[in-house]
Amino acid sequence: EAGVAQSPRYKIIEKRQSVAFWCNPISGHATLYWYQQILGQGPKLLIQFQNNGVVDDSQLPKDRFSAERLKGVDSTLKIQPAKLEDSAVYLCASSLVSMTGVSGNTIYFGEGSWLTVV
Amino acid sequence: GENVEQHPSTLSVQEGDSAVIKCTYSDSASNYFPWYKQELGKRPQLIIDIRSNVGEKKDQRIAVTLNKTAKHFSLHITETQPEDSAVYFCAALRGKLIFGQGTELSVKP
Numbered sequence: 001e002a003g004v005a006q007s008p009r010y011k012i013i014e015k016r017q018s019v020a021f022w023c024n025p026i027s028g029h030a031t032l033y034w035y036q037q038i039l040g041q042g043p044k045l046l047i048q049f050q051n052n053g054v055v056d057d058s059q060l061p062k063d064r065f066s067a068e069r070l071k072g073v074d075s076t077l078k079i080q081p082a083k084l085e086d087s088a089v090y091l092c093a094s095s096l097v098s099m100t101g102v103s104g105n106t107i108y109f110g111e112g113s114w115l116t117v118v
Numbered sequence: 119g120e121n122v123e124q125h126p127s128t129l130s131v132q133e134g135d136s137a138v139i140k141c142t143y144s145d146s147a148s149n150y151f152p153w154y155k156q157e158l159g160k161r162p163q164l165i166i167d168i169r170s171n172v173g174e175k176k177d178q179r180i181a182v183t184l185n186k187t188a189k190h191f192s193l194h195i196t197e198t199q200p201e202d203s204a205v206y207f208c209a210a211l212r213g214k215l216i217f218g219q220g221t222e223l224s225v226k227p
Contacts, residue, residue, distance in 0.1 A: 004161075033215075042124075042207050042217030043162065056214050091161070106152070107215060109161040 002026065004110035006092050012116045018080035021113040025073070025094030031055075032069055033107065034077050035091040043091055049075065082117045089114050120145040122210050124218030131198050132226055139221045141208035142190040150211035151184060151191045156220075157204045165206075166193070198225045 005024040013019050025032050031050050035043035046065065047057040051072040060067070064083070069075040079086055089112040095105045121144040131137050143151075152167035168175045168182045168191065175182050179198075184191040195202055203225045208218040 040220070042122075042209075042220050044217070045214050048214060106164055106167070109154075109163070111161045 004092055004094055004108055006090075006110040006113050008113060009111065010114045010116075012118060013082055015084055015117050016081040018078065019082060019115060020076050020078045021090050021092075021115075023075045023077070023092030023110060025075075025092070026108055029094035029096055029108075030072070031095045031097060032075050033093040033095075034067055034075070035093060035109075037089045037091055037112070039088070046077070079115075082115075084117050087115055087117045120148055120210055120212045120214075120216040122208060122216050122218040124208050124221055126221060127219065128222045128224070130224045130226065133198060133200060135198055137193075137195045137198050137202070137223055137225075139193045139206055139208070139223070140190060141192070141210075141218050142188075143210040143216075144189070145210070145212045146186075146189060148210040148212040151182070152209050152211075152215075153180075153182060153193050154207045154209065154217075155204045156207065162207060195223075198223075200225050200227050 007022050033048050034046045036046050037043045046060045047067045048055040049069040052069045067077045091112045092110045093107045095107045124141045149170040153165050154162035155165045156162045166177050166180050166182050168184050179196045181194040205220045205222050207220050209215045
């Protein structure tokens, strides 16, 4: 079974520049997540989609971050303009159904997109 | 919202010894508690999970226990091996999955 695909794997940009990350979830998975993982910390949920609708984006810095999931499959996460503190790994994940209200459904992570802002 | 505290932040054991990692959560309505293993530069991978209606679950050398009254759950690894060395994350689900800060486990041969 193919896993969650992400690209690019690595990106170095200067502050105030923009960057976009792409994610293709596991086939058939309705729910897609973007997590931010700063070095030495646990993943933090940025946004959660159920099909192409947003379920939770309470932790997304909306002044600079945006995400979309057109057609309910692939997703892109954009940062514009980037700040030094955005340096992190951006993990995309997917699950078969939404975990909201469901007592457990495995989340599968991609390998992540490593962002360094200089 | 939910808050998950994980201890210790680092743990070093000798090969063959047991390792225990503990997590506490704040929201009594959380109902699902997975554990992920993350090797350096790799994705987090689910190693075991437990639902709120179960007190203990075991899978070979790995076990998880849940105390709903005290709002804490623990990961137990027995007969540790060098390949168990990694960062382990606990998480709790209350609408969304909240992760602990991670425990770096080092198993010395």
